[in-house]
Amino acid sequence: MNYRVGIVGAGQLARMMAQAAIPLGIEITVLAASSTDGAARVLPWVIVGDPDDPERVRELAGRVDVVTFDHELVDPDLLASLVEAGHKVYPRPDTMRLAQNKRRQREQLSAEGFSMPIWRQVESIEDIQEYDLRYGLPLVLKAVRGGYDGRGVWMPETPEEFERVYRDARKHGTELLVEEFQELDGEVAVLVAGSTDGDFRTYPATETVQRDGICHELHVPARFSASIIRRAERMALQIAETIDLVGVMAVEFFVVGDKVLVNELAPRPHNSGHWTIEGAATSQFEQHLRAVLGWPLGSTALLHPAVVTRNLLGPDDGSDPFDRIPEALGSGNVHLHWYGKESRPGRKMGHVTAYGATHDEADAAAGRAWSILAGREVEVEA
Amino acid sequence: MNYRVGIVGAGQLARMMAQAAIPLGIEITVLAASSTDGAARVLPWVIVGDPDDPERVRELAGRVDVVTFDHELVDPDLLASLVEAGHKVYPRPDTMRLAQNKRRQREQLSAEGFSMPIWRQVESIEDIQEYDLRYGLPLVLKAVRGGYDGRGVWMPETPEEFERVYRDARKHGTELLVEEFQELDGEVAVLVAGSTDGDFRTYPATETVQRDGICHELHVPARFSASIIRRAERMALQIAETIDLVGVMAVEFFVVGDKVLVNELAPRPHNSGHWTIEGAATSQFEQHLRAVLGWPLGSTALLHPAVVTRNLLGPDDGSDPFDRIPEALGSGNVHLHWYGKESRPGRKMGHVTAYGATHDEADAAAGRAWSILAGREVEVEA
Numbered sequence: 001m002n003y004r005v006g007i008v009g010a011g012q013l014a015r016m017m018a019q020a021a022i023p024l025g026i027e028i029t030v031l032a033a034s035s036t037d038g039a040a041r042v043l044p045w046v047i048v049g050d051p052d053d054p055e056r057v058r059e060l061a062g063r064v065d066v067v068t069f070d071h072e073l074v075d076p077d078l079l080a081s082l083v084e085a086g087h088k089v090y091p092r093p094d095t096m097r098l099a100q101n102k103r104r105q106r107e108q109l110s111a112e113g114f115s116m117p118i119w120r121q122v123e124s125i126e127d128i129q130e131y132d133l134r135y136g137l138p139l140v141l142k143a144v145r146g147g148y149d150g151r152g153v154w155m156p157e158t159p160e161e162f163e164r165v166y167r168d169a170r171k172h173g174t175e176l177l178v179e180e181f182q183e184l185d186g187e188v189a190v191l192v193a194g195s196t197d198g199d200f201r202t203y204p205a206t207e208t209v210q211r212d213g214i215c216h217e218l219h220v221p222a223r224f225s226a227s228i229i230r231r232a233e234r235m236a237l238q239i240a241e242t243i244d245l246v247g248v249m250a251v252e253f254f255v256v257g258d259k260v261l262v263n264e265l266a267p268r269p270h271n272s273g274h275w276t277i278e279g280a281a282t283s284q285f286e287q288h289l290r291a292v293l294g295w296p297l298g299s300t301a302l303l304h305p306a307v308v309t310r311n312l313l314g315p316d317d318g319s320d321p322f323d324r325i326p327e328a329l330g331s332g333n334v335h336l337h338w339y340g341k342e343s344r345p346g347r348k349m350g351h352v353t354a355y356g357a358t359h360d361e362a363d364a365a366a367g368r369a370w371s372i373l374a375g376r377e378v379e380v381e382a
Numbered sequence: 383m384n385y386r387v388g389i390v391g392a393g394q395l396a397r398m399m400a401q402a403a404i405p406l407g408i409e410i411t412v413l414a415a416s417s418t419d420g421a422a423r424v425l426p427w428v429i430v431g432d433p434d435d436p437e438r439v440r441e442l443a444g445r446v447d448v449v450t451f452d453h454e455l456v457d458p459d460l461l462a463s464l465v466e467a468g469h470k471v472y473p474r475p476d477t478m479r480l481a482q483n484k485r486r487q488r489e490q491l492s493a494e495g496f497s498m499p500i501w502r503q504v505e506s507i508e509d510i511q512e513y514d515l516r517y518g519l520p521l522v523l524k525a526v527r528g529g530y531d532g533r534g535v536w537m538p539e540t541p542e543e544f545e546r547v548y549r550d551a552r553k554h555g556t557e558l559l560v561e562e563f564q565e566l567d568g569e570v571a572v573l574v575a576g577s578t579d580g581d582f583r584t585y586p587a588t589e590t591v592q593r594d595g596i597c598h599e600l601h602v603p604a605r606f607s608a609s610i611i612r613r614a615e616r617m618a619l620q621i622a623e624t625i626d627l628v629g630v631m632a633v634e635f636f637v638v639g640d641k642v643l644v645n646e647l648a649p650r651p652h653n654s655g656h657w658t659i660e661g662a663a664t665s666q667f668e669q670h671l672r673a674v675l676g677w678p679l680g681s682t683a684l685l686h687p688a689v690v691t692r693n694l695l696g697p698d699d700g701s702d703p704f705d706r707i708p709e710a711l712g713s714g715n716v717h718l719h720w721y722g723k724e725s726r727p728g729r730k731m732g733h734v735t736a737y738g739a740t741h742d743e744a745d746a747a748a749g750r751a752w753s754i755l756a757g758r759e760v761e762v763e764a
Contacts (some may be wrong), residue, residue: 001704001706003664003707015404016404016405018404019401019405020399022398022400022424023401023717023718023719023720024707024718024720025399025707025718025720026418027423027723039428042404042425042426043424043426044423044425044426044428046426048408074517104761169753192395244637282715283716290711291711293708294708295707295708295711295712296708296709296711296712298711298715299715301715302687307410320383322407323383323384325406325407325677326672326675326676326678327384327678329672329677329680330677330678333663333664333680333681333683335405336406336407337405338405338406338407340407350407368709369466380434
């Protein structure tokens with residue numbers, strides 16, 4: 001018997017799945033865009049090819065027991081054809097289809113009664129203008145699938161600006177939806193796992209701190225009211241049940257006053273779940289592998305009073321945080337996860353996780369190591 | 383900059399080091415006896431060759447920043463010649479020399495005043511007989527280096543038996559030492575780490591449960607008096623300082639009544655330290671890599687009230703525990719480490735670790751998963 005998992009994509013999520021696979025006796029094969037991708041650097045079994053190339057994806061499927069993903073950019077029709085040909089593909093092609101299409105997500109989740117920001121599809125510029133009249137500027141415009149020039153979200157603040165976004169999007173053939181702008185009190189993500197036999201489990205809600213659409217920090221337990229946390233966890237569980245999830249999925253929520261609004265689904269291990277490697281009884285990477293292989297799910301219990309994760313982006317000064325790893329590890333009890341990429345300003349390079357008896361303790365330890373890696377002055381504690 | 387570690391040997395210890403290396407951005411190359419060795423199966427960089435072949439060991443040294451080991455069977459003179467040629471080798475060649483020679487260990491540690499069983503070198507059969515007269519049978523005979531037919535320890539109970547062991551050993555050219563037989567009250571191992579800049583840290587003492595010379599269970603905290611634990615930890619630290627240890631080393635002790643006697647040194651990650659993967663702030667595998675690379679050591683703090691590890695041996699019925707991994711994982715909150723070997727009766731196949739609020743809880747969880755993997759009836763709890 002073998003336990004062979006194929007992953008489309010070979011970035012940091014695949015790399016951390018590769019690490020989780022070793023102790024479980026699971027053999028990972030990745031379909032990597034390049035042999036220097038983070039996961040390709042640490043694995044003996046690598047197929048180099050385009051994830052859009054049906055032949056390469058079929059080659060991967062032919063070598064493994066189940067196909068899964070480290071990103072959502074895979075053609076769901078191709079995945080459906082693999083399932084028809086007798087391959088196992090988890091999360092299900094329908095789940096991947098949903099994840100790729102924000103309009104479809106909103107339609108389905110609205111229909112099921114989940115609360116989310118008021119939105120509508122943009123068929124013409126009048127749709128945006130109508131929104132403008134009703135909700136005022138700024139408005140949020142989102143690409144229904146993907147985006148262009150590395151962006152998928154715009155927040156025009158003037159009529160001229162949103163007209164420009166609209167025309168640009170049309171030019172790129174990008175379908176848009178418009179959403180009311182929310183003054184956020186914060187964001188929460190809930191990781192939920194589903195097994196092939198219908199067991200669903202949520203992890204404790206994660207508070208995510210985002211700047212410019214990039215997640216910078218994770219705090220667990222989330223610093224929100226018990227009611228907000230409970231509703232987010234319940235909605236994530238219900239969404240997983242609704243879509244019959246197999247694998248791990250992150251559900252991202254906006255917190256606005258007392259409201260918890262569904263923002264987005266990401267059916268795979270997710271940035272917001274990195275704290276689970278040290279902070280939960282079963283890491284999201286082990287959990288995802290267990291789920292897609294049809295194994296029983298593991299405990300999602302929180303192991304420490306407080307866990308904090310800081311994401312490390314490539315510094316603007318062009319320096320390489322890699323050189324500062326030993327120093328960062330010497331700064332306290334902190335856990336580093338390096339993604340194996342060349343440093344470029346703004347690129348996700350790795351993350352550090354610290355835990356402690358209190359949030360302050362964990363936050364300080366993560367902050368110290370992060371500051372060293374990022375090449376910042378370490379702030380002196382009061 | 384790169385962080386490249388070469389490991390002589392590619393068994394489970396190298397495999398678990400490979401796993402620990404991924405998040406730290408460390409690149410591991412192994413010198414494997416076979417491409418199907420546990421670590422060779424999960425790594426992109428493998429040299430296949432004999433660890434006794436100077437050319438292969440030099441090839442490994444030429445590819446990496448530091449050479450280390452997953453077993454002690456490497457010629458210390460070859461290692462010393464690598465150091466002379468400018469390569470880094472940790473633990474030091476002298477430490478490896480000490481580890482390989484039980485007589486030398488006893489001489490040096492006795493001279494330093496560490497308590498150990500009464501012993502002497504066997505020059506002739508009269509040495510054994512003299513021991514017999516003084517301490518009575520059984521006696522313990524040990525091969526000074528290695529052993530033969532897979533054994534290195536014998537406990538002859540009759541004069542005829544020990545004469546036979548003596549003659550066999552001579553025939554194999556195996557030097558022996560003789561030791562008083564101890565009625566053990568238990569065994570303790572202490573893992574200690576040393577950095578290149580003279581920082582030494584012990585992990586909490588581990589109670590090891592051994593049968594037929596094989597370690598079956600680890601219990602942390604060790605169930606011995608505070609005085610015994612304190613003395614074992616202190617001795618391990620002092621021994622590490624004495625030999626100027628770089629890397630991780632296990633010091634194994636006999637507990638006899640109120641006495642704590644040094645039994646053996648193993649300067650590498652060790653079976654008795656497997657619980658540290660989930661149970662300590664820094665696993666012994668990460669710690670060893672950090673130490674040999676000249677990085678700061680990590681915290682050795684215990685993370686849970688109780689941690690229990692059970693080693694899994696290949697079942698006598700010839701069945702493969704691998705097939706039972708999913709079922710074992712479903713039995714509770716337990717962590718599996720599979721070594722990637724074909725199942726053979728008595729072979730070390732993997733281990734399971736469980737932690738809990740109490741020893742009973744951890745012990746029960748580890749026991750349930752172990753029983754399933756081993757193919758035993760799970761004992762019903764009272």
